[in-house]
Amino acid sequence: MGTKNSAAIRVEHDPRWARVRARDKSADGEFFYSVKTTGIYCRPSCAARPARAENVAFHRSAAAAERAGFRPCKRCKPDQAPIAERQAAQIAELCRLLEQSEAPPTLDVLARHVGLSSFHLHRLFKRVTGLTPRAYAAAARAVRVRRALRTESSVTRAIYQAGYGSGSRFYEKSAELLGMSPRRFRDGGSELDIQFAVGACSLGAVLVAATSRGVCAILLDDDPARLVLDPERRFPNAQLRKADATFMGLVTSVVELVDHPERGQTLPLDIRGTAFQARVWRALAEIPPGTTATYAQIAKRLGAPQAARAVAGACAANPLAVAVPCHRVVRGDGTPSGYRWGLARKQALLEREAAPPQQRRRKSASRTT
Ligand SMILES: [Zn+2]
Known part of the structure; x- marks a missing residue:
């Protein structure tokens, strides 16, 4: 009896025991526990x-x-x-399948592929990717547009090539299918009304x-599916709505800005x-296109020469890619350092600004924000 108690006490004082009792999923993989009386061992989160406690040991x-002689729990x-x-x-396997299919397979076909019911698959797919299989297929199509854009000089031609009837229909479709149906969010009062849409540009x-005041986010990613999850996280109190036809004009302007950052930015911005x-x-915004500044220089211009690190932090938090040109900020030695949307994109933007197309008009020197 005495030894039994001391075994129980030892386990009860082990921090791992609290995690087992809490069925802590984050403990899975860190350790396992066995039960002497049943001869089996489990993950901490086992239901x-x-x-x-007196029968438990950790591994x-x-x-x-x-x-140690234990069998895995069934x-x-x-x-x-x-x-x-x-x-x-x-799900990853199905994603590859959707990406490769010109006409997206039906839910039933997908479900059979992985041996799940369509109902279960639909829920699981949504939970893992944040999108329905249908929306994912549409997003994959948007990726094909982007690939075509890399080789096609004209945006419209690229969109046609990717199988969309017209440019406007592409935006219409992407807004509709990328999971941007009207959604209400819980909030404590002030409600922000935000419209958003995903398009394809030369950087992805x-x-x-x-x-209503202006553009509050321009985000870049390789994966449209990942992008559409961002506004929910970023604006948890907002009411997100499907973009309307006027909004698509704004998307086009942003795509143009990304393709020609050297022209300067004239979009209405709602900086938050x-x-x-x-x-x-x-x-x-005051760094002229085609030039760069260091974090330390910006800090100095703000009258806070010690704040280079904080400046770097603010650059990393910039939600307005290209429009707020954080790509023009470089390290002290002039090399481009990290970029929130990937170093390759930063380099592409800097190159475009350094050697813009011939037809560029120098008028953009008098740019304002
Ligand atoms: Zn178990």
Whole structure:
């Protein structure tokens, strides 16, 4: 009895025990626990009824638990990859399938492919990717547009080539199918009305979001599916709505700005950030196209020469790619350092500005924001 108690006390004082009791998913993979009375071992998150502390032992790995003579639990399958991982692998497989199909397979076909019911698959797909399979297929199509854009000089031609009847229909479709149906968000009062849409530009997929005051976000990514998740996170209190026809004109202007950053930016902006961020972003807008400044120079211009690091932080937090030209800020030695949307994009933008097309008009020197 005495030894039993001390075993129980030892386990109860082990921080791992609290995580087992809480079925802490984040502990999965970190350790395993076995139960002497049943001879099985589990992941910390196993939904099985909790064992008594005195019968429990902890193991660093599944192999260690098996060496100690325990069998894997049938419920949490501790000897296999976690369920989430297995499911993510299945969904990833379907994503590849959707990307490669000219005409997207039906939900039933997809479900059969991975041996799930259509209902279950639809939910799982949405949970893993944030999109329905149908929306994902549309997003994949947008990626094909982007690829075509790399080789096609004309945006319209590229859109035609990717199988869309007309440019406007492409934007219409992408807005509709990329999961941008009207959505209400819980909030504590002030409600921001935001429209957004995803288009394709020469640097990949671009998401444009705007309030009635102006553009509040321009985000770049390779993956349109990932992009459309951003506004929900960024504007949790906003009411996001499907973009209307006027808004598509704004998307076109943004695509043009990305393709020709040297022309300067004339979009109405609704800049949202802390007071310091807003000051940094205004200072960035004053760096002429085709030139660069260092973080330290910007800090100095703001009258805060010690704040180079904070300036870098504000650049990284800039939600308005290209329009607030944080790509023009470089390290002290002149090399372009990190860029929120990838170094390759930063370099492409700087190159475009350094050697713009011949037909560029020098008038943009008198640019304002
Ligand atoms: Zn288990």
